[in-house]
Amino acid sequence: MTFAPEPPQRHGATAGPDTAVLLCNLGTPDAPTAPALRRYLAQFLADPRVVEIPKLVWALILHGIILRVRPAKSAAKYQTVWTPEGSPLKVWTAKQAKLLQGHLGERGLRVRVAYAMRYGEPAIAATLDALKLEGVRRVLVLPAYPQYSGATTASVIDDVARWALKTRHLPELRFVNRYHDDAGYIAALAQTVREHWQREGRGDKLVMSFHGMPERTLHLGDPYHCECLKTGRLLAEALGLKDGEWLVTFQSRFGKAKWLEPYTEPSLVKLAKGGLKSVDVICPGFAVDCLETLEEINQEAREAFLHAGGQRFGYIPCLNDHPNGMRALAKLAERHLQGWPTEAPHPDTLALQRQRALAAGAKE
Ligand SMILES: C=CC1=C(C)c2cc3[nH]c(cc4nc(cc5[nH]c(cc1n2)c(C)c5CCC(=O)O)C(CCC(=O)O)=C4C)c(C)c3C=C
Ligand SMILES: [Fe+2]
Numbered sequence: 001m002t003f004a005p006e007p008p009q010r011h012g013a014t015a016g017p018d019t020a021v022l023l024c025n026l027g028t029p030d031a032p033t034a035p036a037l038r039r040y041l042a043q044f045l046a047d048p049r050v051v052e053i054p055k056l057v058w059a060l061i062l063h064g065i066i067l068r069v070r071p072a073k074s075a076a077k078y079q080t081v082w083t084p085e086g087s088p089l090k091v092w093t094a095k096q097a098k099l100l101q102g103h104l105g106e107r108g109l110r111v112r113v114a115y116a117m118r119y120g121e122p123a124i125a126a127t128l129d130a131l132k133l134e135g136v137r138r139v140l141v142l143p144a145y146p147q148y149s150g151a152t153t154a155s156v157i158d159d160v161a162r163w164a165l166k167t168r169h170l171p172e173l174r175f176v177n178r179y180h181d182d183a184g185y186i187a188a189l190a191q192t193v194r195e196h197w198q199r200e201g202r203g204d205k206l207v208m209s210f211h212g213m214p215e216r217t218l219h220l221g222d223p224y225h226c227e228c229l230k231t232g233r234l235l236a237e238a239l240g241l242k243d244g245e246w247l248v249t250f251q252s253r254f255g256k257a258k259w260l261e262p263y264t265e266p267s268l269v270k271l272a273k274g275g276l277k278s279v280d281v282i283c284p285g286f287a288v289d290c291l292e293t294l295e296e297i298n299q300e301a302r303e304a305f306l307h308a309g310g311q312r313f314g315y316i317p318c319l320n321d322h323p324n325g326m327r328a329l330a331k332l333a334e335r336h337l338q339g340w341p342t343e344a345p346h347p348d349t350l351a352l353q354r355q356r357a358l359a360a361g362a363k364e
């Protein structure tokens with residue numbers, strides 16, 4: 001292993017914070033087009049944390065079939081949710097990072113908040129390099145996944161570790177592994193449900209749809225399934241729901257293997273065929289709205305439920321920029337930052353640092 005020469009780290013040349021929070025989400029294509037989808041899916045689906053089948057077999061299937069067919073189909077779906085600012089996942093994640101910065105500042109924490117994507121841009125490695133150049137010495141990595149899974153949380157940690165392998169002067173690093181049972185997160189979810197009920201009325205059942213995973217990952221020890229069930233139970237408790245008034249389901253099945261059950265869309269169809277007229281659906285595992293919630297749930301699943309005899313489908317948005325959700329995220333980050341020097345320095349200290357930096361040749 002060789003280390004590339006690194007530019008010297010700045011020491012007090014700027015008054016910028018030397019502790020950072022790096023909010024990491026999954027990533028999304030640059031554009032809702034087949035070529036952009038091919039680039040995105042090629043990187044995403046080549047991650048052995050995401051598809052756990054022998055490398056050679058998977059490479060043949062991925063390049064021989066999937067990357068020939070899926071990009072155009074997925075691009076058409078992305079086009080239905082794309083905004084003038086870009087992909088919802090990226091737009092919301094950028095907004096969350098900005099708001100988190102403000103909330104942490106209000107709590108008296110002097111930290112820099114940045115965001116990065118596991119697949120696509122801004123990449124985790126490039127963002128960590130940029131933070132180092134800004135003088136950051138400590139990084140709290142906050143994967144935007146409430147429930148831990150190998151495919152998501154661990155994959156973010158892999159990416160940070162790959163960057164660390166090539167980096168000479170490492171910052172101190174910490175990771176948030178999960179927040180599926182965090183009291184603030186559960187309370188914020190419950191608040192969005194109550195607000196939805198006030199706005200649009202209350203359905204006969206609350207379906208909580210989480211992203212799926214191959215069932216074998218549960219048997220191999222991945223805690224994801226248990227953490228989704230726990231989030232579901234805590235949310236139902238917070239809302240005072242009785243058994244039968246709520247249901248946890250899993251969406252976004254990929255391929256032919258058995259994934260975690262019950263599957264979301266077939267469950268909604270079964271409920272409608274069984275006489276349920278009105279349903280509310282929330283996706284508590286998604287930190288922000290994205291293709292999987294806006295298209296797969298609010299378009300496809302809605303249509304399937306109504307087609308099967310349902311009469312009202314209420315979609316409850318993800319936490320996105322909800323003030324309660326942002327406060328919960330800030331409190332979570334604050335807890336994980338404990339023990340690191342994050343207090344705002346006294347203005348005299350900043351002035352002194354600036355004088356010293358100027359004396360040492362730094363530019364204004
Ligand atoms: C192939 C297997 C997949 C696994 C395992 C998987 C796990 C997983 N994914 C999320 C969150 C998101 N996934 C999103 C999109 C998406 N997911 C897969 C496949 C797997 N996901 C694909 C192929 C795609 C791309 C879209 C498509 O072609 O269908 C997204 C949305 C991204 C966006 O741009 O909006 C999110 C978010 C979790 C939480 C998870 C395991 C717990
Ligand atoms: Fe996914």
Ligand SMILES: [Fe+2]
Pocket residue numbers: 252291292296
């Ligand atoms: Fe999907």
